[in-house]
Amino acid sequence: MENMKPAPTTTPHPGAILAIILASYFMILLDNSVIFTALPNLQADLQLSTSELSWVQDAYTLVFGGLLLLGARAGDLLGRRRVFVFGLVVFSLASLLIGLAPAGWWAIAGRAVQGIGAAIVAPASLSLLMASFPEGRERTRAVSLYGATAGIGASLGLVIGGALAHWISWRAGFFVNVPIGAAMIALAPRFLPESGRASGRFDVFGALSATLGVGALVFGIINTAEAGWTSPVTVTAVGAGVVLLVVFVVIERKAAQPIMPLRLFASRRRTGAYVARFLYLGAMIGFFFFTTQFMQEVLGFNPLQAGLGFLPMTAVNFAVAMSIPPLVRRMPGSVALLAGILCFGSAAPVSTLATGRESPCRWSSLAPARGLPSRR
Numbered sequence: 001m002e003n004m005k006p007a008p009t010t011t012p013h014p015g016a017i018l019a020i021i022l023a024s025y026f027m028i029l030l031d032n033s034v035i036f037t038a039l040p041n042l043q044a045d046l047q048l049s050t051s052e053l054s055w056v057q058d059a060y061t062l063v064f065g066g067l068l069l070l071g072a073r074a075g076d077l078l079g080r081r082r083v084f085v086f087g088l089v090v091f092s093l094a095s096l097l098i099g100l101a102p103a104g105w106w107a108i109a110g111r112a113v114q115g116i117g118a119a120i121v122a123p124a125s126l127s128l129l130m131a132s133f134p135e136g137r138e139r140t141r142a143v144s145l146y147g148a149t150a151g152i153g154a155s156l157g158l159v160i161g162g163a164l165a166h167w168i169s170w171r172a173g174f175f176v177n178v179p180i181g182a183a184m185i186a187l188a189p190r191f192l193p194e195s196g197r198a199s200g201r202f203d204v205f206g207a208l209s210a211t212l213g214v215g216a217l218v219f220g221i222i223n224t225a226e227a228g229w230t231s232p233v234t235v236t237a238v239g240a241g242v243v244l245l246v247v248f249v250v251i252e253r254k255a256a257q258p259i260m261p262l263r264l265f266a267s268r269r270r271t272g273a274y275v276a277r278f279l280y281l282g283a284m285i286g287f288f289f290f291t292t293q294f295m296q297e298v299l300g301f302n303p304l305q306a307g308l309g310f311l312p313m314t315a316v317n318f319a320v321a322m323s324i325p326p327l328v329r330r331m332p333g334s335v336a337l338l339a340g341i342l343c344f345g346s347a348a349p350v351s352t353l354a355t356g357r358e359s360p361c362r363w364s365s366l367a368p369a370r371g372l373p374s375r376r
Contacts, residue, residue: 016191017132018142021125022149024088024184027177028118029153030160031095032060036288037162037307038170040296045170046104051222055108057289058218063115064122066211069259072123073202080131081194084124085185091117092181099174128192158288162307203259206251210260213244276341283344 035042035057043053075083091114098110129146133139164172220237227234252258265271288310295306327336 013191014133014138016187017193018129018145020184020187020191021129021132022145023180024084024121024188025125025146026149026153027180027184028091028121029150030157031091031114031118031174031177032064033153033157033288034161034164034173035060035170036292037158037296037303037310038165038173039289039292041165041303042107042170046101046107048104049226051225052104052108054222054289056104056111057285058222059108060111060115060118061285062215062218063112063211064118066214067116067119067207068123070202070204070207071119071121072127073259074120075124075127077202079194080124080127081188081192083120084128084192085188087117087120087124088181088185088188089117090114091121092178092185095174095177095181099171099178101171132193158292158310159304159307162303162305165303167304201257203251203255203257206248206255206259209244209248209251213241213248215241216244217241273337276337280340280344 039053039056042048042056048056071083071087094110094114094117098107098114101107101110126146129142130139133142160176161170161173164170164176216237218241220234220241223231223234223237229235248260249262252260252262265274291310292306295301295309296303301309
């Protein structure tokens with residue numbers, strides 16, 4: 001049984017604590033979307049192939065998602081403030097290295113390290129917020145601002161990334177994290193309270209098998225663009241991914257303190273929500289990745305214009321997200337979930353038709369033939 005010291009019940013500097021947590025969380029979310037509108041410039045500068053370009057984003061999201069639960073566990077066992085500051089150091093240094101990247105492999109590796117830092121900071125920031133504000137009005141307000149930061153970070157990231165890539169360089173989108181991270185690293189020990197430590201163990205093998213399994217599957221799927229499904233590399237990667245994910249399930253069934261308790265999937269409602277969220281985020285990442293290239297390679301938008309082109313969607317997304325909590329209090333949550341799935345499912349085919357049937361890998365070569373400007 002775990003023993004944890006009681007968390008602080010008072011907040012000596014609520015404004016400073018909230019500002020540090022929100023600024024750090026904003027930096028992570030900003031960096032998840034700031035890269036999209038800068039992708040064509042980054043690809044041209046580092047001479048990346050289409051598959052290599054996809055790994056600039058995939059390396060970050062796979063590591064971030066795969067190690068997120070392990071990062072949360074680290075905060076419980078080692079102290080949330082200590083882990084939070086360490087995550088900021090990793091994230092900030094990785095941002096600096098990406099900005100200095102002389103080659104594609106360097107940028108991809110830096111994005112993976114950045115994902116490690118984000119997987120540590122994100123859960124620690126929410127845990128610190130919950131521990132720093134007592135239950136009631138103060139916590140509700142803090143959590144609302146935390147949720148609003150997610151929408152604002154995703155929206156502004158597209159615009160800021162496009163503006164920096166257009167006016168300065170794609171590298172500026174990563175350099176901007178360095179002073180922000182340095183400021184948060186300096187302020188966090190002064191204002192953030194340290195939490196108690198729980199006794200327990202890390203489910204390292206569970207986290208690694210999940211991350212490597214999904215990574216192998218994604219690598220295999222991406223490799224089909226150039227080598228096809230029958231390629232030995234593709235077959236090996238997909239097979240290894242399936243085996244590793246089976247190993248992950250076995251580990252989680254036997255682990256005393258699993259990183260992903262399988263009992264969570266016993267509820268059909270919860271499982272349905274997980275699947276819907278998985279499909280939504282997967283589709284959205286693909287939508288941003290391909291649409292920003294379509295805007296710039298085919299329609300001739302510059303990076304800033306491409307970022308502004310996403311604002312109508314992100315503004316509606318943010319407004320709906322803010323209006324859902326009061327609506328859910330008046331109706332079953334499953335109704336709102338189903339409505340969201342139907343809206344998104346009906347919009348996806350329209351987006352596909354709007355961008356044409358051509359493969360995104362061929363857009364840059366098709367643009368001149370259509371008389372459209374191309375940035376290459």
